[in-house]
Every structure is written in C-alpha cells, then in structure tokens.
Amino acid sequence: MRIFHDAMLRARELTLGGKLMEATLAIQQGLGLAHKAERSSADDGPVVDMPHAPVPHGKPVFYSPAADVEDVAFREFVSPEETAGAAEAADTPAPAPVASSFSPGTFESGKHRYPYKVFVPSHPRPGLPVVVMLHGCKQDAADFAAGTAMNAVAEREKFIVVYPEQLRQANSMGCWNWFEPAHQARGEGEPAMIAALASHIASLHRADPARIYIAGLSAGGAMAALAGKLYPEVFAAVGVHSGLAPGAARDVASAFTAMRRGPGKSAALGAIGLPTIIFQGSGDKTVSPANADAIAQEEVASRAREGIHLSSTRSEVPSSEGRESSVVRWTDQAGTAQVEIWTIQSAPHAWAGGDAAGSFTDPKGPNASQAMVRFFMRHSNTNPRGK
Incomplete structure (x- = not known):
C-alpha cells in the first residue's frame, strides 16, 4: 500500500506539471502493471494496458505511453458537482465595486x-x-x-x-x-x-x-x-x-x-x-x-x-x-x-x-x-x- 501511495503522489506531481505520459507510467507502476506496458511497447502491440482487467465503475482506464503520443497542456478536471456550483455562482450578482x-x-x-x-x-x-x-x-x-x-x-x-x-x-x-x-x-x-x-x-x-x-x-x-x-x-x-x-x-x-x-x-x-x-x-x-x-x-x-x-x-x-x-x-x-x-x-x-x-x-x-x-x-x- 505504501508503494501505491507513493506512486499516486508522484503521479499527481507529474500531472500538475503537464507530464501526462510519466504520470500514467507512475500510476501503472503503483498498480503493478508497468511490465505489461513495457512488453506491449516492445512487441509493437496494442497500447491499451489491460482491457479485460476489472475496473471500478466510474474510474478512468489508463493507457501506456507510445512513441507517437505527445504530452498535452494540463487542464484541470472539474467534477459535475463543481461545474454545477460554478454555474450557480455565475447567476449570483457580482459584489458592488469598492472603488468610486x-x-x-x-x-x-x-x-x-x-x-x-x-x-x-x-x-x-x-x-x-x-x-x-x-x-x-x-x-x-x-x-x-x-x-x-x-x-x-x-x-x-x-x-x-x-x-x-x-x-x-x-x-x-x-x-x-x-x-x-x-x-x-x-x-x-x-x-x-x-x-x-x-x-x-x-x-x-x-x-x-x-x-x-x-x-x-x-x-x-x-x-x-x-x-x-x-x-x-x-x-x-x-x-x-x-x-x-x-x-x-x-x-x-x-x-x-x-x-x-x-x-x-x-x-x-x-x-x-x-x-x-x-x-x-x-x-x-x-x-x-x-x-x-x-x-x-x-x-x-x-x-x-x-x-x-x-x-x-x-x-x-x-x-x-x-x-x-x-x-x-x-x-x-x-x-x-x-x-x-x-x-x-x-x-x-x-x-x-x-x-x-x-x-x-x-x-x-x-x-x-x-x-x-x-x-x-x-x-x-x-x-x-x-x-
């Protein structure tokens, strides 16, 4: 569990830094899946890590990095609850300006x-x-x-x-x-x-x-x-x-x-x-x-x-x-x-x-x-x- 916890912390740091491929690999290492990803890359096979592994409902599926995949700029994920809260805030009148x-x-x-x-x-x-x-x-x-x-x-x-x-x-x-x-x-x-x-x-x-x-x-x-x-x-x-x-x-x-x-x-x-x-x-x-x-x-x-x-x-x-x-x-x-x-x-x-x-x-x-x-x-x- 300690290895998984450390891997998640590392993945979070990499994600915030916009390094999504490294973050994905860190998560897979924490799950004990890194060897499968490495084998898949070496065999030039499909990049999907484990399509038949049991995945909890609503959790994301992780993909292994491939040579033709590039990192993208980081975009923060917003939950549906947060989205609803933002919409409600948008309908609320802005506070009066403090300056004359x-x-x-x-x-x-x-x-x-x-x-x-x-x-x-x-x-x-x-x-x-x-x-x-x-x-x-x-x-x-x-x-x-x-x-x-x-x-x-x-x-x-x-x-x-x-x-x-x-x-x-x-x-x-x-x-x-x-x-x-x-x-x-x-x-x-x-x-x-x-x-x-x-x-x-x-x-x-x-x-x-x-x-x-x-x-x-x-x-x-x-x-x-x-x-x-x-x-x-x-x-x-x-x-x-x-x-x-x-x-x-x-x-x-x-x-x-x-x-x-x-x-x-x-x-x-x-x-x-x-x-x-x-x-x-x-x-x-x-x-x-x-x-x-x-x-x-x-x-x-x-x-x-x-x-x-x-x-x-x-x-x-x-x-x-x-x-x-x-x-x-x-x-x-x-x-x-x-x-x-x-x-x-x-x-x-x-x-x-x-x-x-x-x-x-x-x-x-x-x-x-x-x-x-x-x-x-x-x-x-x-x-x-x-x-």
Missing part, C-alpha cells in the same frame, strides 16, 4: 438622447441619497462636476450625483430652456426628462427615492427650481445658485429683463413649494440678486398661505478665503430650516467655493456644495415616487 466611479451614460426622453455623467461613491450600498446637478450656460457635465467638486463631497458623505447635460441642438449656448413655455409645464420638455432621469438613476442604483435632491447654477438653477416645483413627488429639496424663480420669464426677451433687473410686476411667479436653499453673489453682473430675494420671498409667502409659520434668523459667516456671507434662515416649529438664502459679498456670477478646475467658479466664497448637502440631508420626501 464617474461614468458617462445616455438617457432617452421623447425624441432626444441626453448624455449625462453619474458619480457613485466607493463602497456603495442600497438606500443612498441622489443629488441632481444642472450646469449653467457654456458648461457641460464634466466641467460642472469639476467646478463644484460635488463628487468629493459625495465620496465623503456617501451619496450619488448625476449630471444631466443639455443638448447643443436644443440650445446653442448649452443653457437649459427654463424661460420657454414648452419647458414650464408638468409632463413636458426638459423638466420631465430631468425628473425621469433622477428616478431612473435612483432605481438603477437602489437609492432612496425619498432623498432625491436637485441643484443648479444660473440657467441650471432656474431649471432646478422649475423641476422641483413641477415634480414634488420626485425631489425632496432644491438648491438654486445664481438662478431665477419659476415663472420669472416666458420668452427670451423677458428672460434677459429678469436676469438684469429681477422679475417684473407682470411675471407669474410660482413658489417651488419644497425646502429651498439659495446662493447669490452681491457682485453678480449676469443675474441680478433681486432674483434670489424673489425666490426666498415667494417660498416664505407660500408657506404662510398654507398656514405654516416660519421664524427667521440672520447670521454673518466670515470666510478665511476673503468673502463674507450673510445667511438668513426661515425655520419651522421643529427648528428645521425650510428656506435658506446665502448672500455672498462682492461675489461674481460663479459657484461659491468652487474649484478653479471648472468654469464659473469662485474659490474665495463659502463652500456652496457642502452647505447645500447639509441642507438637503435634513429633508426627505414624505410621498416620494417609487415607494
């Missing part, structure tokens, strides 16, 4: 296919929040992501960010068409696409449908306000940076007027109706600060009409980078801010606290990305789509 990702995608809405980028933080898990970020004119998704540095905040705080991108055939400057009636009604145009994309991303990544937020800069801020107003079942809170209120304009001419002077008396302003945080530079020469004030006033007034009393507080926020800010918060009876407006002293038309790697950024200002996320995470949708 920033990937492009395309979303079809109506007759158009909108590009977007989505950031997923490392070690993602079900139930993460989603933040939708809408770029301004002359920007795209990648530029806006770089300038706002929102991905860095998302990695630290663990949420998903999606950046829809405007089509140049829809607006040659890359602006969202917040001022056109075709995009100001529920179920139509760009707001419908943005809301559908937000819900799609939340479903795709098993995010929390009650914690989907939207923010934007300039034309993106105006569109964020509009999308929030039209789709309160999708979005839980809104961030408007250097933007305009819903209904501030109905065409190109009134849009330019509102941007320069604020909404006119004939503007049919509408409240967003969701928790809203606003950022505005007092030195903005593109969008008048009067627009930020109009958004805040409309939100507070709409709550009052609903019988919701909000208390206001004002504070000054010094900046180590050189721009001071005044912050007014309107809080409910539970002490949660429902409306918040940041006025940044002498700041231009740019994302506050942004990264110089992107366009339209103001690194000297307070960090709008961090402040918006803190505001967002205090709110969730009580009647979200998808639940």
Whole structure:
C-alpha cells in the first residue's frame, strides 16, 4: 500500500506539471502493471494496458505511453458537482465595486438622447441619497462636476450625483430652456426628462427615492427650481445658485429683463413649494440678486398661505478665503430650516467655493456644495415616487 501511495503522489506531481505520459507510467507502476506496458511497447502491440482487467465503475482506464503520443497542456478536471456550483455562482450578482466611479451614460426622453455623467461613491450600498446637478450656460457635465467638486463631497458623505447635460441642438449656448413655455409645464420638455432621469438613476442604483435632491447654477438653477416645483413627488429639496424663480420669464426677451433687473410686476411667479436653499453673489453682473430675494420671498409667502409659520434668523459667516456671507434662515416649529438664502459679498456670477478646475467658479466664497448637502440631508420626501 505504501508503494501505491507513493506512486499516486508522484503521479499527481507529474500531472500538475503537464507530464501526462510519466504520470500514467507512475500510476501503472503503483498498480503493478508497468511490465505489461513495457512488453506491449516492445512487441509493437496494442497500447491499451489491460482491457479485460476489472475496473471500478466510474474510474478512468489508463493507457501506456507510445512513441507517437505527445504530452498535452494540463487542464484541470472539474467534477459535475463543481461545474454545477460554478454555474450557480455565475447567476449570483457580482459584489458592488469598492472603488468610486464617474461614468458617462445616455438617457432617452421623447425624441432626444441626453448624455449625462453619474458619480457613485466607493463602497456603495442600497438606500443612498441622489443629488441632481444642472450646469449653467457654456458648461457641460464634466466641467460642472469639476467646478463644484460635488463628487468629493459625495465620496465623503456617501451619496450619488448625476449630471444631466443639455443638448447643443436644443440650445446653442448649452443653457437649459427654463424661460420657454414648452419647458414650464408638468409632463413636458426638459423638466420631465430631468425628473425621469433622477428616478431612473435612483432605481438603477437602489437609492432612496425619498432623498432625491436637485441643484443648479444660473440657467441650471432656474431649471432646478422649475423641476422641483413641477415634480414634488420626485425631489425632496432644491438648491438654486445664481438662478431665477419659476415663472420669472416666458420668452427670451423677458428672460434677459429678469436676469438684469429681477422679475417684473407682470411675471407669474410660482413658489417651488419644497425646502429651498439659495446662493447669490452681491457682485453678480449676469443675474441680478433681486432674483434670489424673489425666490426666498415667494417660498416664505407660500408657506404662510398654507398656514405654516416660519421664524427667521440672520447670521454673518466670515470666510478665511476673503468673502463674507450673510445667511438668513426661515425655520419651522421643529427648528428645521425650510428656506435658506446665502448672500455672498462682492461675489461674481460663479459657484461659491468652487474649484478653479471648472468654469464659473469662485474659490474665495463659502463652500456652496457642502452647505447645500447639509441642507438637503435634513429633508426627505414624505410621498416620494417609487415607494
């Protein structure tokens, strides 16, 4: 038995080394069959070792090496049980990637296919929040992501960010068409696409449908306000940076007027109706600060009409980078801010606290990305789509 055991160990080593002929001979030696194999080879007879020897059911039959037989590359034998196990493993979803990702995608809405980028933080898990970020004119998704540095905040705080991108055939400057009636009604145009994309991303990544937020800069801020107003079942809170209120304009001419002077008396302003945080530079020469004030006033007034009393507080926020800010918060009876407006002293038309790697950024200002996320995470949708 010891000889057989040693022969089997030797045969295993030879097999793993791809030397199948030597392995076969070692096995035959262990079985006491080597002399028959040698005789068969010398007599130029058949190479089958012992066709009439009793062979246990299911065991392989060994063959003697012949001069015209060559070794083949080793291939590991897999039992039927192991094969079944591998098939079962193949049907099991692969574990989520541990590294963060920033990937492009395309979303079809109506007759158009909108590009977007989505950031997923490392070690993602079900139930993460989603933040939708809408770029301004002359920007795209990648530029806006770089300038706002929102991905860095998302990695630290663990949420998903999606950046829809405007089509140049829809607006040659890359602006969202917040001022056109075709995009100001529920179920139509760009707001419908943005809301559908937000819900799609939340479903795709098993995010929390009650914690989907939207923010934007300039034309993106105006569109964020509009999308929030039209789709309160999708979005839980809104961030408007250097933007305009819903209904501030109905065409190109009134849009330019509102941007320069604020909404006119004939503007049919509408409240967003969701928790809203606003950022505005007092030195903005593109969008008048009067627009930020109009958004805040409309939100507070709409709550009052609903019988919701909000208390206001004002504070000054010094900046180590050189721009001071005044912050007014309107809080409910539970002490949660429902409306918040940041006025940044002498700041231009740019994302506050942004990264110089992107366009339209103001690194000297307070960090709008961090402040918006803190505001967002205090709110969730009580009647979200998808639940």
